[in-house]
Amino acid sequence: MLKKVMESNQRPKVISGVPALIYLFREAILSLVPVLEKAKIPWREIDLFDDVCESIFQIIVQPKIESYFLSKQTEAPPLAKYGYFYKDYFKTGYIEVIPEKVEHPSGIYVFVMFTSKKQPFDTVVCNLIDEKGNVLKRDVEIPYDEVSFRFRYQSSKGETYIIK
Secondary structure, three states: OEEEEEOOOOOEEEEEHHHHHHHHHHHHHHOOHHHHHHOOOOHHHHHHHHHHHHHHHHHHOHHHHHHHHHHHOOOOOOEOOOOOOOOEOOOOEEEEEEEOOOOOOOOEEEEEEEEOOOOOOOEEEEEEEOOOOEEEEEEEEEEHHHEEEEEEEEOOOOOEEEEO
């Protein structure tokens, strides 16, 4: 799964794996903006359709990650739901957000959802967790253009799986 995107300086950048899944997911929800605007729902109020975003996440992102695990082992780990704020991440896999500029170097950023600041879906909302999965801070907002993504899961046996 490869996708070419244009960076701000107009050079093509090839993305694959989990970053490509998140890119495609974001493109899918962005494609709804013109329709919603025709329905007189301004993009600043787009957060109102989180259920639609969750469904699209379940269609685009979740099955690909599950397929990857099922191709290597007999079961796939549970995946954190889109838009859901967990109290901890002990028993679930999640999309890890890797910011270019790290605010909290001793934690892991977990993707929760997109929100809209200056443009539709231009900001990633995260939970900051420790290595054990405890939530340290909620609602950390990072611009989408300043992050990358990967999938991370730690099994009950202490094995860490990372999909880039």
